[in-house]
Each structure stands twice: as structure tokens, then as C-alpha cells.
Amino acid sequence: MNELLARSLEASTVFLLAALGELVNQRSGILNVGLEGLMLFGGTAAFLVAQSTGSYPAGLAAGIAVGGLLGWIHGLFSIRLRGDQVVSGMGLWILSFGLTTYLGSPHTGPLGLPRFPALVGLSPFVYCGTLLVAAVWFVLSRTSLGLAIRSVGESPAAAAASGVNVAGIRYLCVVFGGTLAGLAGAAYTLSYNPVWNYNFLMGWGFVSLALVFFSMWNPWVLLGGSVLFGAMWQLSLSPEYVLPGVLSRYVWRTVPFGVTIAILTVISTPWFRTRWGLAKPQALGVPYTD
Amino acid sequence: MTPELEHRTPPPVLAARGISKSFPGVRALDRVDLEVAEGEVHAVLGQNGAGKTTLMNILFGLIHPDEGEVYLRGRRVRFRSPHDALASGIGMVHQTRRLVPAHTVLENLVLGHPRARGLLDLRRARQELEALCARYGVHVDLGARVWQLSEGEKQWVEILKALYAGVRILILDEPTSALTPPEVQALLRALRALVDQDGVTVVLVTHKLPVVRAVARTVTVLRAGRVAARLSVSDTTDHELVQHMVGQEVTLPTVQAPDHRGPVVLEVEDLSAYNDKGVLSLRGVSLTVHEGEIVGVAGVTGNGQEELAQVLAGLRPAVSGRVRLLGRDVTHLPTLDRWRLGLGYVPAERTEVASVAALSLVENTGLNYHFDPEFCPRGMLDRARLERLTRQILATFRVKAPHPYVRAQHLSGGNLQKLVLGRVLSRQPRLLVAHLPTQGLDVEAASFVRAQLLEAKARGAAVLLISEDLDEIFAVSDRVGALYEGRFVALVPRNEADPETVGAWMAGSLGRRA
Numbered sequence: 001m002n003e004l005l006a007r008s009l010e011a012s013t014v015f016l017l018a019a020l021g022e023l024v025n026q027r028s029g030i031l032n033v034g035l036e037g038l039m040l041f042g043g044t045a046a047f048l049v050a051q052s053t054g055s056y057p058a059g060l061a062a063g064i065a066v067g068g069l070l071g072w073i074h075g076l077f078s079i080r081l082r083g084d085q086v087v088s089g090m091g092l093w094i095l096s097f098g099l100t101t102y103l104g105s106p107h108t109g110p111l112g113l114p115r116f117p118a119l120v121g122l123s124p125f126v127y128c129g130t131l132l133v134a135a136v137w138f139v140l141s142r143t144s145l146g147l148a149i150r151s152v153g154e155s156p157a158a159a160a161a162s163g164v165n166v167a168g169i170r171y172l173c174v175v176f177g178g179t180l181a182g183l184a185g186a187a188y189t190l191s192y193n194p195v196w197n198y199n200f201l202m203g204w205g206f207v208s209l210a211l212v213f214f215s216m217w218n219p220w221v222l223l224g225g226s227v228l229f230g231a232m233w234q235l236s237l238s239p240e241y242v243l244p245g246v247l248s249r250y251v252w253r254t255v256p257f258g259v260t261i262a263i264l265t266v267i268s269t270p271w272f273r274t275r276w277g278l279a280k281p282q283a284l285g286v287p288y289t290d
Numbered sequence: 291m292t293p294e295l296e297h298r299t300p301p302p303v304l305a306a307r308g309i310s311k312s313f314p315g316v317r318a319l320d321r322v323d324l325e326v327a328e329g330e331v332h333a334v335l336g337q338n339g340a341g342k343t344t345l346m347n348i349l350f351g352l353i354h355p356d357e358g359e360v361y362l363r364g365r366r367v368r369f370r371s372p373h374d375a376l377a378s379g380i381g382m383v384h385q386t387r388r389l390v391p392a393h394t395v396l397e398n399l400v401l402g403h404p405r406a407r408g409l410l411d412l413r414r415a416r417q418e419l420e421a422l423c424a425r426y427g428v429h430v431d432l433g434a435r436v437w438q439l440s441e442g443e444k445q446w447v448e449i450l451k452a453l454y455a456g457v458r459i460l461i462l463d464e465p466t467s468a469l470t471p472p473e474v475q476a477l478l479r480a481l482r483a484l485v486d487q488d489g490v491t492v493v494l495v496t497h498k499l500p501v502v503r504a505v506a507r508t509v510t511v512l513r514a515g516r517v518a519a520r521l522s523v524s525d526t527t528d529h530e531l532v533q534h535m536v537g538q539e540v541t542l543p544t545v546q547a548p549d550h551r552g553p554v555v556l557e558v559e560d561l562s563a564y565n566d567k568g569v570l571s572l573r574g575v576s577l578t579v580h581e582g583e584i585v586g587v588a589g590v591t592g593n594g595q596e597e598l599a600q601v602l603a604g605l606r607p608a609v610s611g612r613v614r615l616l617g618r619d620v621t622h623l624p625t626l627d628r629w630r631l632g633l634g635y636v637p638a639e640r641t642e643v644a645s646v647a648a649l650s651l652v653e654n655t656g657l658n659y660h661f662d663p664e665f666c667p668r669g670m671l672d673r674a675r676l677e678r679l680t681r682q683i684l685a686t687f688r689v690k691a692p693h694p695y696v697r698a699q700h701l702s703g704g705n706l707q708k709l710v711l712g713r714v715l716s717r718q719p720r721l722l723v724a725h726l727p728t729q730g731l732d733v734e735a736a737s738f739v740r741a742q743l744l745e746a747k748a749r750g751a752a753v754l755l756i757s758e759d760l761d762e763i764f765a766v767s768d769r770v771g772a773l774y775e776g777r778f779v780a781l782v783p784r785n786e787a788d789p790e791t792v793g794a795w796m797a798g799s800l801g802r803r804a
Contacts, residue, residue: 144400144410147393151401154390161352161388162402162451163373270568282392 004234004241006122012230013129014188018208019215019222020132021180025071026212027140028173029153029283032074034089035181036205037096042067042182043189044100047196051111060186067182068175070096075174079167082287097199104196111194125187130223132180137219149173153281156288166288184208203253207233210260216267216279229256301364303328303491304349304380304459309358311344316700318344320515321358326459331485331492333506333523335499337535337732339690339702340512342495343385346461349493350382351375376402381452382461385730387444391437398436399451422450426480440592442473453484460484461493466501467730471760471793478504497535497732499528513537536734549768552581555752556602556721561611562776563597570609572597573776579721579752584743585781586767587756588792594776595756596638599725602754603635604628615721626661634719634751636711638726640703644710647699651691654698655680655713679716687712688738704735711739715746722746725756740766760789772796
């Protein structure tokens with residue numbers, strides 16, 4: 001049971017890292033639906049580099065760097081070229097899917113390194129993710145940079161008129177989102193499940209994306225949601241723990257999506273909006289032209 | 291500038307020389323010069339589309355001139371963005387609000403503040419801002435979210451924001467257009483204090499002569515993208531200023547609409563409705579409008595006027611009460627069916643609701659005709675016919691547009707409003723609901739619009755005019771009333787009230803009548 005808990009916390013962390021980065025870039029107004037692609041690419045890069053150098057730090061660095069680079073490319077399309085963010089994100093996902101398959105298939109199989117070191121029985125990523133949540137919350141709500149990020153995502157014209165560099169802030173956030181997606185991919189392929197398969201993520205990125213909407217763009221809710229989603233995902237792998245034989249694992253896996261759809265429906269009702277205000281950044285997905 | 295002149299007068303604190311700027315199809319500014327002396331209020335006067343806002347946006351670094359230079363204290367400056375302008379002590383309050391609606395007033399004020407680096411010290415900012423508010427006699431709840439504020443309060447937030455950032459030159463673009471008369475007076479008082487006590491320089495963009503008279507020392511008049519005159523306010527007359535603004539003698543159309551009230555067209559009984567925030571903001575309004583009659587409804591923004599107009603247009607559900615149009619109960623009738631019955635609606639939001647910016651004028655005209663089988667037989671747009679109608683509207687309503695296929699977004703506010711009004715009136719509506727039809731328009735366009743309302747009345751339409759301009763209400767209405775907190779304070783024939791009384795009604799008091 002303890003093992004299951006540790007595993008589900010580790011799964012939660014993969015969701016959490018990716019979703020936290022996406023949360024930050026969405027708060028600045030940039031939607032990256034290609035999260036799955038960034039995670040695939042970051043994970044594959046981390047796996048290949050760690051395998052060839054035998055070094056976990058090198059693998060992690062590669063995952064983070066590739067994620068950041070892809071985030072920057074998404075920024076280039078959606079900020080500089082003012083393209084459609086959904087199209088750019090989907091393009092990145094398809095590109096990453098294809099390229100990682102091409103680069104990774106010769107290395108299909110286990111990583112072949114000693115197990116990723118644990119810290120007090122848990123993967124170090126779990127601690128790292130929790131600290132990052134606190135850091136992101138602090139920056140967004142207590143610092144001037146955070147105010148600039150939130151303003152750019154709500155009303156870029158107002159931010160620009162206040163002297164905020166809208167494009168600069170958005171680049172910063174989209175690259176940050178990319179590095180965390182790369183880190184999430186690396187956490188998956190180096191620690192959670194250190195085996196390379198064709199399309200090894202199978203939707204983890206999309207669950208993370210759903211998690212951001214679920215969290216209503218609040219890092220602490222995101223943390224709670226990721227634990228919930230991680231546990232549900234882990235349970236779907238071991239359905240014998242919950243109501244054995246009732247539903248197949250594939251049905252269990254749809255539960256996070258079902259929950260997210262329910263949440264999205266509730267937060268978009270006039271009833272919710274008049275009581276809690278608008279949770280969604282108003283300029284999300286809208287290119288800024290001055 | 292000759293050397294001899296240079297040592298006689300100090301260089302202007304802010305100057306623009308030979309500024310030109312073109313947009314697709316329009317030359318917005320043509321070699322414009324502007325000089326503003328330190329510690330004065332300099333007014334930039336002009337009609338809609340004269341290029342005032344464009345010039346200010348250039349001074350503020352929001353757009354870049356094609357030609358020409360900007361000088362700050364005698365030094366040439368090139369602002370790449372508002373950030374540069376703010377860093378040089380120039381702030382601007384735009385005509386459209388530049389605030390983040392979801393944030394609190396305090397957060398908006400702190401955003402972009404030069405000292406806001408690293409951690410946000412909101413407690414200290416709050417103390418400083420409270421002191422600033424006290425100094426200028428402003429009351430704004432710093433903890434409120436901006437979307438909850440009235441237009442006047444939002445404007446104050448923007449002014450406070452510029453002052454808090456330590457701005458020495460303040461550009462105000464049409465600051466009085468969204469304000470009620472008492473708010474205008476308070477603003478003008480504060481501006482005088484700013485200039486006299488603190489030595490701030492103010493550039494005030496307006497098309498209102500009384501505002502210029504009240505606070506400005508010098509004035510630059512723009513006309514069609516050029517400088518028509520640069521004058522000292524005390525040496526000039528209103529007549530002269532209007533001449534410079536308009537260019538030739540203006541003959542404003544005057545219509546004497548005969549008073550013969552026909553049968554009731556609109557009958558509203560005990561109508562209530564919620565506003566966008568779920569608050570009951572229209573509470574039991576009753577009124578009738580007869581054929582050939584204009585009923586003028588005054589009120590400060592947010593007292594239920596918008597809800598009244600929208601419920602009548604079928605855009606907002608009524609919580610209770612009845613609306614009868616030509617004797618038929620239309621309370622729950624969809625908008626389109628009301629149009630078919632003879633409703634004409636001119637919404638207040640010219641660019642968001644009344645027109646589609648990216649569509650051509652012909653297509654915008656089609657917005658009131660898409661359901662008309664004569665213009666759309668078997669669902670196909672009869673483009674030739676629509677174009678003919680559009681040309682006719684452009685000609686009769688004196689809309690200045692290069693051609694009927696230009697996009698609506700390229701029209702100035704006044705021209706767009708004439709097009710919208712022309713389109714609605716071309717349907718010969720039995721009931722015309724006009725909400726703030728002259729807001730933000732220059733003198734000429736506004737009086738044209740008013741004349742059209744009178745003409746609609748003369749043709750037998752019932753007109754409900756919802757306005758914040760008391761002079762306008764008294765100029766055209768047969769009966770006048772004021773809404774306060776969702777109810778009529780009173781609704782009486784025009785000759786039984788005067789603007790002062792109605793102004794008191796707007797503020798919720800019964801005034802001298804009580």
C-alpha cells in the first residue's frame with residue numbers, strides 16, 4: 001500500500017510539473033496545447049542523453065533544455081508571428097510525436113542505469129514539485145513580476161500602457177512552461193518509468209492540460225488536483241485495489257477528464273462567474289497586437 | 291526657431307515638430323506641430339477624426355510617426371514604447387480604459403510602477419495612495435475590483451496611476467466624455483490643483499469648448515490632421531474656436547417637429563431586470579411613448595438605463611413586468627421579431643454592439659436587413675440592392691467614407707454613428723430606442739444626430755432617448771424623466787422641468803419640486 005502511495009505521488013508529480021509550467025504560461029495568456037509533445041520530447045532527450053552518458057544530471061539538463069527550446073518555438077509562433085496558438089501547439093505535438101519516435105525507437109527498452117535515487121522513500125521530484133508550487137504561488141501573488149504576468153494574461157493593452165513589456169513577459173512564461181514540461185518528461189523517463197516505448201506517455205500531457213483548467217489557474221488547487229489525478233491514474237493501473245473487476249483500466253483513466261469537464265462546466269456558468277469572478281485569464285489564447 | 295527667439299522664451303517642455311502619420315487609406319496627421327509650456331494646461335481641440343488621439347499616442351510612444359520629431363525639454367526623444375514615455379515622466383489617460391478589470395484598484399495602480407521591483411509592498415502603496423487620494427479629494431475603494439467601478443471611478447484610477455508613477459506631463463484623452471456634470475466639475479478642479487500646486491503639465495484632448503474655457507491656457511486646434519490654429523484661450527472667442535475646428539461656417543440642421551401626439555406605441559409596465567452582475571438594477575419602471583413623441587430619459591451610468599434599453603430590444607430578459615409594442619405583448623419576444631414589428635434600436639456601444647468592425651459598411655448595413663426577404667431572397671444576399679441602400683445612407687446621413695466597401699473599423703466614431711443611425715432609420719421604425727446616441731461625438735455630428743431624431747419624430751415614430759446629456763434631452767424631448775437606482779424619480783412634460791431639476795433627479799433627490 002505504501003508502494004502504491006509512493007508511486008501515485010510520483011505520477012502526480014509528473015502531472016504537477018507539466019501543469020504548473022502550463023499554468024504559468026496560461027496566466028500570461030499563452031495556451032500551449034502541445035504540452036504532450038514537449039513532455040515526449042523532453043522525456044526522450046533526457047532518456048537518450050542519460051543512457052549515452054550514464055549521468056542522470058546530464059539527462060535532466062537535456063530534458064529541461066529541449067523543453068525550454070520547444071517552449072520558445074511556441075512563443076515565436078504565438079508571440080512574434082501572432083499565430084494561432086492552438087495550431088502551433090498541435091503542430092509541436094505532432095512534430096514531437098514523429099521525431100521522438102524516429103530518435104527513440106532504436107533505443108526501445110529499459111534505461112539500464114541504477115534506479116533513480118530516492119529521498120526519504122520518495123522520488124526527489126515530489127519535493128521539487130511541491131517547492132515549485134510554493135515558489136510559483138509566491139511569485140504570482142506577491143511580486144511585481146507576478147503582477148505583470150497576471151496583467152499580461154488578463155489585459156495586455158492595459159499592461160503595455162503601464163510600461164510592461166508584454167512580449168518579453170510572455171516569452172519568459174512560455175519558456176518557463178517549456179522547461180517544466182521537459183522536466184516532467186524527464187521525471188517520467190528517468191524515474192517514474194525508465195523504459196522507452198513508442199508513444200510512452202499516451203496522454204499524460206493532455207491530462208496535465210486538463211489539470212490546469214481543473215485548478216482554475218490556482219497553484220495550490222493544482223497541487224491538490226495533481227494528487228487526485230495521480231492517484232486515479234495509478235489506480236487505473238491496478239484496478240484490483242478499487243472495486244475489482246467493476247470497470248476496466250481504460251474507463252478508470254477517463255475519470256480525470258470527466259471530472260475536468262464537470263469543473264469547466266461549473267466555472268463557466270453565470271452563477272459561478274457572478275459569485276467568484278472570472279477564473280480564466282481573459283486574454284488566454286489571444287495574440288497581442290499593439 | 292531663430293536664435294533670438296530661443297533665449298527669450300524657455301523651450302517648451304514638450305514639443306512635436308512636423309509629425310505625419312498615415313493609416314491605410316487615411317492621412318491621420320499631416321506635418322503637425324505642437325508646443326506645450328511647462329506647468330500649463332494645453333488643450334488640443336478638434337472634431338472626431340481630426341487626429342487628436344493619434345497625435346497623443348505618438349507623444350506617448352504607442353505608435354510611431356512616419357515623419358517628424360518629438361522633443362522633451364528641448365531634447366529630441368524617440369519613444370519606442372509607453373515604457374520609455376513613462377520613464378521620461380509622461381503619462382497618458384486613454385479614452386478607452388487601460389485597466390485590468392479582474393485586478394483590484396490597488397494592483398492596477400501598482401502595476402508598472404517604477405518602484406515596483408521584486409516584492410510587492412502593497413501596504414506601503416496603500417498608504418501612499420490614500421494620501422494621494424486625500425490630496426486631490428478623490429474617493430476610490432482601493433480594494434475593489436476594477437470591473438465593479440463606474441466609468442468615472444475608473445478614469446480616476448487611471449489618473450491616480452499616472453500621478454503615482456510620478457508623471458510630470460499628463461496627457462488626458464477626452465477625459466470628460468464618460469463623466470456626469472458633477473464629476474466633470476470635480477475633475478476640472480483637481481486638474482487646476484495639479485497644475486497650480488504641483489506644477490504638473492497637462493495636455494488635454496477634447497472637443498468640448500466649455501472644458502477648454504474652464505482650465506486651458508493655450509489651445510491647439512486640429513482639423514483633418516492639420517493644425518488649424520494655435521491660440522491663447524483668453525484671446526479667443528468660442529465662435530472663433532468653432533470656426534477653426536469646423537473650417538467653414540457651420541449651418542446646423544434645425545428641424546421644427548410639429549407636436550401632435552398619436553396613439554401609444556410603447557407601453558412599459560412595472561419592468562424589472564438584472565444587470566450583468568446579477569443585481570436587480572431595473573426595479574419596476576413604467577412608461578409610455580406615443581407616436582410622434584420623444585421621451586428623454588436622463589440618468590448617471592449604472593442606474594438601469596442600459597438594462598432598460600436592452601430589455602426593450604429583447605437582449606436581456608425581464609424579471610417581471612410587461613412590454614407592449616403597438617398593443618402587442620412583446621415581453622418574451624425574441625429580438626428579431628421585435629425588429630419585424632417595427633423596433634429600431636441604436637445601442638450605446640457603437641463599435642461592439644452596433645457594428646462589426648471587420649465587416650464592410652455594406653455588410654454592416656445588412657445587419658438590419660438580413661431577415662428582410664426583399665434584401666435576402668431565399669437566403670441569398672442581394673448585394674447590389676444592399677450596396678444601393680448603403681450609398682443612399684452614406685449620402686443622406688453625410689457619412690464620410692471612401693467607399694461603401696471600406697471596413698467599419700476605419701470610420702471615426704461620428705461617421706460610424708451616423709451610419710448606424712441611418713441604417714436603423716432607413717427601416718422606418720415605429721419605435722426608436724436610442725441609447726447615448728451622441729456620446730463622444732463632436733458638435734456637428736451630435737447636432738446632426740439630434741436633428742435626425744426630431745425628423746423621425748416628425749415622421750410619426752415614437753422615440754425613447756436615453757442620454758446623460760441634459761442639454762440634449764431638453765433640446766429634443768417632449769417629456770423628460772430621470773432614472774435613479776432603477777426607478778423613475780419623475781417623468782414630466784418638458785416645460786414642467788428644467789435641467790437643474792432633472793440634474794437633481796439624476797442624483798436621487800427630488801430637487802426643487804419636492
